Amino acid sequence: MSESENAGSSSLGKAIHILKDLAENATEGVRVIDLARRLNLTQPSAHRLLKSLIAEGLVEQMPDSKSYRLSLEFFSIASQARRREGILDIARPSLLRLSATFNDTVFLLVRSNFDAICLDRVEGPFPIRSFTGDIGGKVPLGIGQGSIAILAHLPEEEREAIIKFNMPRIMDRAAIDEVDLRIKIEEVRRIGAAQMNFEMIEGMAGLGVPVLDRNGIAVASLSIGTLASRLTETRSGTITDLLKTEAQAISSKLNPFDPTLRYPASALRAAQKS
Amino acid sequence: MSESENAGSSSLGKAIHILKDLAENATEGVRVIDLARRLNLTQPSAHRLLKSLIAEGLVEQMPDSKSYRLSLEFFSIASQARRREGILDIARPSLLRLSATFNDTVFLLVRSNFDAICLDRVEGPFPIRSFTGDIGGKVPLGIGQGSIAILAHLPEEEREAIIKFNMPRIMDRAAIDEVDLRIKIEEVRRIGAAQMNFEMIEGMAGLGVPVLDRNGIAVASLSIGTLASRLTETRSGTITDLLKTEAQAISSKLNPFDPTLRYPASALRAAQKS
């Protein structure tokens, strides 16, 4: 809020802010008044917009309470965006193979502005916690091995801009400062993989490699999440090799005419939110 | 189009129609002019709305061509809607167990208006094709075993309304008429599971059971998708039993205060689209 000049005006902008707010409170549902207060809307406006969103099927009112929440229809519509990149179908066999081989959970992350988004994951038998969480989960570039693997393999100029923008968000969520991050990135660039160095989540460990496009720029990453105790010195070498092999296989199948995920312009707008 | 009175007016409505159109053409991307023609918009309007959607981060313009497509940000936002029901986390262990036991792909479908939406799936080693497809996929209630399992265990009045509305959509996608469907539903109600009777997809077979709430009304279904050759007479009995056991386990863990997925009012609006 505060000095946002023309961002939230226009009914469309407000409606989208409502959707984002509902997403953040997806489990409990949201009352009109709280929504209005949070987004600086009048009650009538909030109500009217919610009605419109319901008419379009993106929102529904919870049967018992009066609260509103996102509809599954909305989820279903947006899920189509996942197919956007051919990479989902290309990578899935690799994920299945890797998960079966390691007996661990494997992630496919792709870059989206200043974040990495989990496009797919195949679960191993061990329960794990990760920064990205489930499919659709988002994490700033720089947090987590899969995410760092991408960040480290972006063009320098872009990488610098991302570090600058993300550093506060990173320090907010993980006990790393900029020096740590830069050392880590250098190491990742050297060995072509992000190895678990410090446990960012208690008891958890990860290992990620970038998926590069024809220009050597990262568009995605393959990573595993596992118990720290399972990522021994001896295992991690083999795991890295296998991840790299699959990443290479995916790279070679990517449509060379598929645009890489670059967002020169929208960087501005992303800076506004969050 | 045609006699839509106030549905598509209001910039919000138009913007949402754009999002839906972009979702349908997620892989290729969409040109302004095609969008405008399909949605009966003027070119400037389409363009202006797209710009607004880009400003909000829901849409992005493809770097090489001028085409527009949904952003991953949009996908990430909507993914939160998946957590809406506690059922996702409750059911996941069951899915993992079942998939490991059968060596086949297991689906969790939930009801959404006249459709079933795939909330989760765990893949087995055999490549399969299904009506619902991947997570987020949608199929009319009445097509596919998991979907029929839900339909068969809804209150009679609601079921009739759904059959009436869905029949054209069903005949459009599967070689079934209303008599077939009603016979099938009776059978499913009798044995509490939707067994593969006719191959709706060449070479594929499925088997689904409903997940009931405290009132005995279906809120979801567990189903497996497999090669027809793998669903032998002897296997299907055991599979049905295991599915039922897990479905029962899920039912008992569902929060009894969680509202069931009923949509009495929004049925109207759903009838307008599609």
Next chain:
DNA sequence: TAGAAAAGTCCGATATACGGAATCTTGTCA
């Protein structure tokens, strides 16, 4: 059961979205 808080509705003023026309850009064919 009364009082308060939230939900939902109405309506006139006005800010905002609309689309025709003009301009710029991209693609195509001779």
Next chain:
DNA sequence: TGACAAGATTCCGTATATCGGACTTTTCTA
């Protein structure tokens, strides 16, 4: 390669959809 066509983008005066204050109805709470 140049010139034409189709599409993308911008401009701007006008019509209209949106806005919020005030009001009614419903739900919560003590």
